[in-house]
Amino acid sequence: MSQHQRPSWESYFMEIAEHVAERSTCIRRQVGAVIVKDKRILSTGYNGAPSGIDHCLDVGCMREQMRIPSGERHELCRAIHAEQNAIVQAAYHGVTIKGASLFCTNLPCSICAKMIINAGIRTIYYRSGYADELGSEMLRSADIDIIQLNTSDRGDHP
Numbered sequence: 001m002s003q004h005q006r007p008s009w010e011s012y013f014m015e016i017a018e019h020v021a022e023r024s025t026c027i028r029r030q031v032g033a034v035i036v037k038d039k040r041i042l043s044t045g046y047n048g049a050p051s052g053i054d055h056c057l058d059v060g061c062m063r064e065q066m067r068i069p070s071g072e073r074h075e076l077c078r079a080i081h082a083e084q085n086a087i088v089q090a091a092y093h094g095v096t097i098k099g100a101s102l103f104c105t106n107l108p109c110s111i112c113a114k115m116i117i118n119a120g121i122r123t124i125y126y127r128s129g130y131a132d133e134l135g136s137e138m139l140r141s142a143d144i145d146i147i148q149l150n151t152s153d154r155g156d157h158p
Contacts, residue, residue, distance in 0.1 A: 009039055010125055013103040014149050018127070020044045021105050025055035026079050028063065028070070029106070033082035035090060035121070037100040043093075045085025049078050071131025074111050083112040087119050097121060107146070110134040117142045125149055 007015065013036050021032030025048035035043040049055045056062070056078060063077055074081075080088070083104055090097045098120030102108075107126045108116060113135035116124065123145040139146055 017103045025057045027056050027061040031082040032105050033086040034103040035086050035100050042095050043086045043090035045082045047079050047082045083108050106130050108135050113138045
């Protein structure tokens with residue numbers, strides 16, 4: 001019998017979110033998101049400038065230039081967040097995400113939290129926190145399950 005230990009579904013999808021984050025064009029933080037339902041990937045997204053717009057990797061970070069701290073003034077950024085990109089991509093391709101789970105390398109900000117709530121996502125799995133407490137408060141108020149996964153979360157789960 002094989003000694004190979006398969007990752008849990010949660011670990012599997014979080015590892016995919018981490019790979020998606022590698023496509024990020026943000027200088028400050030690389031974030032990846034995967035929307036999943038019934039153990040199937042519906043959509044992915046990473047943070048970066050909208051299609052056709054210069055990336056921060058190419059032109060510099062507006063937020064760094066303006067010395068804006070993380071978690072504040074989200075509107076002053078040329079990038080779209082990973083969670084937003086995953087939701088937009090699902091809509092663009094006509095994929096319903098109501099009742100789905102979101103795997104994200106970071107806990108969503110308040111702007112993303114509002115989109116997640118209205119999109120009907122029911123569970124969020126994340127790896128690292130984020131400096132925007134309002135997002136967490138809104139997700140809890142909307143009865144969305146928020147589960148932090150550790151880097152050691154691996155195991156043979158169905």
